[in-house]
Amino acid sequence: MAEAYERFRPGYPAELFDLVMGYAGQPVRCALEIGAGTGKATRLFAERGVAVTATDPDQAMLTELRRHVPANVDTVRAAFEDLRPGGTYELVYAAAALHWTSPEDRWSRMAALLQPGGVFASFGGPLRLADPAVQEAVRVARAPYLRSDEVPSPDGTPPDHELQWPGTELRRSRCFADVRQSVIERRLTMSASHFVGHLSTVSAYLELSPPEREQVFSRIERVLPETVELAADITVHLARRRAVR
Known part of the structure; x- marks a missing residue:
């Protein structure tokens, strides 16, 4: 699975x-990443001088990540819920991973990892066929197996709500202020087989049984043109940890 994530998931601009x-x-000197996977977002920050601590509960993901990131990246094998603040960071971020975290005490846990005034960022978005x-x-083709x-x-x-999750939760939280939502518009082109490879990393398909996944991917690939155009907009949520009183 780690190899598929690395091969088929796009990076960040x-x-x-x-x-x-x-x-x-x-300037942000140190950051903590939640659910780093194979490090697509890790590279974006680390290659620009940020010392990133990349966390993920899956050792295979972290092993793949280490093959692609610079020396200023530390790795910690841990789920978000198992992180224990030994220090705090100027930035904590999650790239298409926050939905895997438990909602219980999510924002107080997040705030505990940040310096007062530090920044939380969450970003990601689905790849949608443009045609x-x-x-x-x-x-x-997908309908017999998945509605969505x-x-x-x-x-x-x-x-269709103006403010999307996690901005909605952040705005209700007493731990964060100055919540902002932005969208980075992005368009991608890839082969049909690469697009199906990307689907193999999407949670809805991962929850199917292996025989069902094989059947649905075969059905999807048969109806795709040789190359596909994708709307791959990135929705970004930003917030600042409130100062401790």
Whole structure:
């Protein structure tokens, strides 16, 4: 699975780094990443001088991550819920991973990892087929196995709501202030087989049995053109830890 994540998941653009740093308003020297996976986001920050501590509960993911990141990255095998603050960070972020964390005490735990005034960032978004006709063909091919392959909002926020999760939770939290939501528009082109490879890393498909996954991927690939255009917008949520009183 780690090899599939590395091969099929896209990385993150420099524009994302600039957005987070612009919000921070000052240089960020140390950051903690939650659910780092194979380090797609780790590279974005570490290659620009941030000392990143990348955490993930899956050792295979961290082993793959180490093959691709610079020396200023430390790794810790741990789920978010098992992290114990031994120090605090100027930035804590999660790249398409926050929905895996437990909602219980999520924001007080997050705040405990941050320096007062430190920044929390969450970013990610689904890859959606840009052509409505291709999108519908894939929906029909997938329907016997999945009604939808997108991650539902963990707090039930409707998809057309102006503020999306986790911004909704952050705004309700007493631990964070200055909650902002931004969207980085992005378009990608990839082969049909690469797109199906990407689907093999999506949680909705991972929850199917292996025979079901094989069947649904075969059905999807048959209705895809040779190459597909994707809307791959990145939704970014930023917030600042409130000062301790």
